[in-house]
Amino acid sequence: MACSDSDYAYLRGLVLEQSANRIDPSRNALFDTRLAPIARLSGAANLPDFVSMLKAGRPAHLHRAVAEAMTVNETSFFRDITTFDMLREVILPELIERGMARRQLRIWSAASSTGQEAYSLAMLITEHFPELAQWDVKIIGTDISRHVVDYAQRGRYRRLEVNRGLPARMLLKYMVREGEEWEVVPRIRSMCEFRYANLCTPMPQLPTFDLVMLRNVLLYFSQHDRRTLFSEIYRKMVPGGYLVLGNAEQAEDSTNLFEVEFAANCYFYRPVNGS
Numbered sequence: 001m002a003c004s005d006s007d008y009a010y011l012r013g014l015v016l017e018q019s020a021n022r023i024d025p026s027r028n029a030l031f032d033t034r035l036a037p038i039a040r041l042s043g044a045a046n047l048p049d050f051v052s053m054l055k056a057g058r059p060a061h062l063h064r065a066v067a068e069a070m071t072v073n074e075t076s077f078f079r080d081i082t083t084f085d086m087l088r089e090v091i092l093p094e095l096i097e098r099g100m101a102r103r104q105l106r107i108w109s110a111a112s113s114t115g116q117e118a119y120s121l122a123m124l125i126t127e128h129f130p131e132l133a134q135w136d137v138k139i140i141g142t143d144i145s146r147h148v149v150d151y152a153q154r155g156r157y158r159r160l161e162v163n164r165g166l167p168a169r170m171l172l173k174y175m176v177r178e179g180e181e182w183e184v185v186p187r188i189r190s191m192c193e194f195r196y197a198n199l200c201t202p203m204p205q206l207p208t209f210d211l212v213m214l215r216n217v218l219l220y221f222s223q224h225d226r227r228t229l230f231s232e233i234y235r236k237m238v239p240g241g242y243l244v245l246g247n248a249e250q251a252e253d254s255t256n257l258f259e260v261e262f263a264a265n266c267y268f269y270r271p272v273n274g275s
């Protein structure tokens, strides 16, 4: 049984409120497929029945579950390789030079999905900057979907996933085969941790970062929510740190906070007033 237009409008509003993700009405059918399993588990007879449960506000955790189910988790190892080339050649050497005294590096994979970005960064650092083995290096991946946070934490990937972007040499060096899956080796896993965090709410539990990767998530947010997020990220960055966006993304509405330092395949920003 299909939802009415007003039910879909309610669901779109709920997702917007919970995760700031905008869902175009042309994608209403996605609610049917993504929410069917949650509706069944909740004991609803069909989707309209489930929407009635949501509207009645019980139980509240279902509201979050709806937003999580509607996220787009597309990602891959070394996604947009030119970005990683730039990190290796320019950004990381500079951050290392600046961090010599502290011997500490904090990287945030914001909207980390199933963890490939964070693990790619850990592999890149281990492969090209062996001197950092003596440093305190932490890559923190955060996401609003608990399902992908657990998946990332587990550090196990299917063949199809490792075949997307991970060079064979890196696969053999940094993963071990476990039956049909590949598991990230302890040395790389120990550099990464994954946590639940909603980018649209304050995140006091996170430290400040030298490098923030915020890729392929801004496109789901309204201009207002993007602005709020940039302010929050600004507060979470050390002076002289770098913010990296996805290929098709810009911080055009927050130029008072961030300035373009390098424009390659994507933009690399610095917080304004950082030195």
Ligand SMILES: C[S@@+](CC[C@H](N)C(=O)[O-])C[C@H]1O[C@@H](n2cnc3c(N)ncnc32)[C@H](O)[C@@H]1O
Pocket (backbone or CB within 6 Å): 018, 019, 020, 021, 071, 072, 073, 074, 075, 076, 079, 110, 111, 112, 113, 114, 117, 142, 143, 144, 145, 148, 197, 198, 199, 200, 214, 215, 216, 217, 220, 246
């Ligand atoms: C398309 S993936 C991008 C993953 C990775 N950054 C990349 O570029 O490959 C977008 C991710 O953003 C997450 N996301 C969406 N809205 C979010 C929010 N409000 N807070 C935190 N994560 C969010 C989704 O759960 C999803 O895993």
